[in-house]
Amino acid sequence: MTATTICLINQKGGCGKSSICFHLAGAFAQTGLHVLLIDSDPQGSLSQGFFGSEFVEALPPELTVAALLAPEKAGFGERRVIQRTQFDGIAICPANSHSARLNTPAPETTGLAQFALREFVDDLTAFDVILVDCPPNLYRCTWSAMVACDWCLVPVPPEDFGTQGLRVVHQAIEQARRLNPGLQCLGHVVTRSDSRLLVHRAYEQRLRELYGQSVLETVIPEFSAFKVALACRQPVSIHAPRSAAAVLTKQLSREILDHIAMSNKRTHVA
Ligand SMILES: Nc1ncnc2c1ncn2[C@@H]1O[C@H](COP(=O)(O)OP(=O)(O)OP(=O)(O)O)[C@@H](O)[C@H]1O
Ligand SMILES: [Mg+2]
Structure with a gap:
């Protein structure tokens, strides 16, 4: 069975993409x-969440996502890139x-390289869910993720009244659909x-007026429990299972799976 693949995208920095992943x-x-988890961000925040910054920065390219995106990837043995966590x-x-140099602008001009992550993901059978964390731009690392995934999720902090940034994100999703028509x-x-x-x-109300049902019901608040758990290198549901942060994260995970299950059912019926 193939995994459910979800990329987290927004060119706005610090909106919680890595934290949610x-x-x-x-x-x-x-x-x-x-x-x-696929850390498609050269900042490596998600990876550092598990292993710390020193360990992550010392990893050679062949053990990182750079091995998947590099044109010379053939010799690297892609599966080596998958690491266990604790x-x-x-x-x-x-x-x-190492992936910073690969995160080039104008990714749509990179030919078959656009499918590098897709090929990798399509070959994997051992996972139920694949989450791809993207950098705060819409360059190659985000583009490859959108080409590789079935779903994208856009974290939005309720602060900026302008919807300008989101419009660009939606345009990018539309463009990626030319290569990946299944992207939802x-x-x-x-x-x-x-x-x-x-x-x-x-802002939340405005977002719901503008985007209706595509704004998930679950809202992730600013909770110190998320930061503390991350600092302890543990997802909050493991670090503080009874915290409100853990409860809401669980609720978000259920909402996401329900949404996908409903959508799959509709596709089946149609
Ligand atoms: N809901 C939250 N409550 C408290 N702190 C949070 C929350 N979400 C994110 N943070 C903290 O805010 C900081 C930025 O979050 P995060 O790195 O997840 O954003 P990002 O969108 O991945 O950023 P970038 O675009 O740079 O990759 C981190 O220190 C993270 O722990
Ligand atoms: Mg991040």
Whole structure:
């Protein structure tokens, strides 16, 4: 059976893409799913969440995502890129600065290289869910992820009233569909929200007016539990299973799986 593949994209930095990947992986794994994380961001934040920055930066390119994206990847033996983590059910293809040179603008001009990640993902059978964490731009690392995945999820912090940034993200999704017609938008997830702030409540409402049902019901608040768990190198559902942060992450994981199951059912009926 092929895995459900989801990339987390937004060119806005710091909106919680890596944090959601990290903590969602824990929630999925706790329900017995086998999760592969692909760190498609040369910043390597997601990888550092598991292994620390020193270890991750010292990884040679052949053990990182750079081996999947590099034109000379053929000799590397792609499966070596998949590393175990300290948690059952969570594996990761880590990234570090070796992939920075590969994250070029105008990725649509790179020919067959656009499918490099797709080929890798299509060959994997050992995972139920694959989450791809993307950098805060729409260059090659994000493009390859959109070409490789069935779904994209857009984390949005409720702060910027302008929808300009999101429009560009949606244009990129449309463009990626030319190569990957199966790419669907799972939706927007409001992140880092503080419901005490009027501006946050107002932005969330505006987002729901603009994007309707494609804004997920689950909202991820700004909770220190997410940061503390990350600092302890544990997804929050493992570090603080009874915390509100863990409960909401679980709720998000269920909403995502329900959404995908419903969509698959509709496709079947049609
Ligand atoms: N819901 C949250 N509550 C508290 N802290 C959060 C939350 N989401 C993210 N953070 C923290 O905010 C910082 C930025 O988050 P994160 O790295 O996930 O953003 P990002 O979108 O991946 O950034 P980039 O675009 O640079 O990759 C991190 O320190 C992270 O731990
Ligand atoms: Mg990130």
